[in-house]
Amino acid sequence: EMVLTQSPATLSVSPGERVTLSCRASQSVSTNLAWYQHKPGQAPRLLIYGESTRATGIPARFSGSGSGTEFTLTISSLQSEDCAIYYCHQYNNWPSLTFGPGTKVELK
Amino acid sequence: QVQLVQSGAEMKKPGASVKVSCKASGYTFIGDGISWVRQAPGQGLEWMGWISPYNGNTNYVQKFQGRVTMTTDTSTNTAYMELRGLRSDDTAVYYCARGARPIDFWGQGTLVTVSS
Numbered sequence: 001e002m003v004l005t006q007s008p009a010t011l012s013v014s015p016g017e018r019v020t021l022s023c024r025a026s027q028s029v030s031t032n033l034a035w036y037q038h039k040p041g042q043a044p045r046l047l048i049y050g051e052s053t054r055a056t057g058i059p060a061r062f063s064g065s066g067s068g069t070e071f072t073l074t075i076s077s078l079q080s081e082d083c084a085i086y087y088c089h090q091y092n093n094w095p096s097l098t099f100g101p102g103t104k105v106e107l108k
Numbered sequence: 109q110v111q112l113v114q115s116g117a118e119m120k121k122p123g124a125s126v127k128v129s130c131k132a133s134g135y136t137f138i139g140d141g142i143s144w145v146r147q148a149p150g151q152g153l154e155w156m157g158w159i160s161p162y163n164g165n166t167n168y169v170q171k172f173q174g175r176v177t178m179t180t181d182t183s184t185n186t187a188y189m190e191l192r193g194l195r196s197d198d199t200a201v202y203y204c205a206r207g208a209r210p211i212d213f214w215g216q217g218t219l220v221t222v223s224s
Contacts, residue, residue: 034210036153043203043214044153055212087153091209095167097143099153 002026002093004100006086012108019075021103023088028068032092035064035073038102039084047086048073075105083107110134112204112215119221120194127190128218130204137185138162143208144178144189146200147217154200158208159187194222 003026013019023033031051036044046055048064051071061076075082088100115129130142144156157168159178166178177190187204201217 032209043216046210046212049210089153089210094209095158096169097155097208099155101152
């Protein structure tokens with residue numbers, strides 16, 4: 001079974017800081033990986049797909065990189081509204097799609 | 109704009125069934141599949157499966173096989189997810205979402221609480 005591991009579990013940062021989130025797959029997912037932002041009480045929002053393509057309306061401060069088994073989501077300058085849980089999601093291993101456990105980003 | 113509007117919260121007893129609806133608008137319903145994803149309290153996201161409104165084809169995660177049925181009604185652009193034999197660990201927010209590779213838009217979620 002494909003397993004996604006995210007690190008760190010929680011990240012405490014100050015506004016304006018650069019944030020780097022990691023997602024590792026137990027086997028290659030090629031570039032079939034997406035990132036979602038999830039705030040309490042809201043629907044998850046697609047940020048990045050195809051490893052590095054920003055979804056419609058996503059600010060340029062969000063970027064994705066990586067391929068194979070190692071992926072990174074970067075927020076270039078954290079805004080207060082970016083506090084949320086971030087999930088990576090592989091859609092390579094059809095029909096066994098999986099999500100990572102999430103990284104919580106909070107203000108320091 | 110794309111919208112997926114789900115039915116309201118449900119409270120069920122163990123062993124019962126629940127059927128959650130998801131009404132789509134703002135796009136061609138038969139042009140994209142619908143995924144169902146759940147999130148138990150304090151847990152992460154769990155993909156349950158997918159249905160194609162175009163031809164009714166489904167893919168279910170093995171752990172839900174035999175307990176879940178996903179259907180669509182193309183006359184009303186509505187998708188449904190029925191889960192039977194509910195247990196306390198089925199307590200979760202259930203989301204419908206457009207697509208699967210990747211999922212791009214999500215419904216607002218439906219809380220299903222299973223308690224005696």
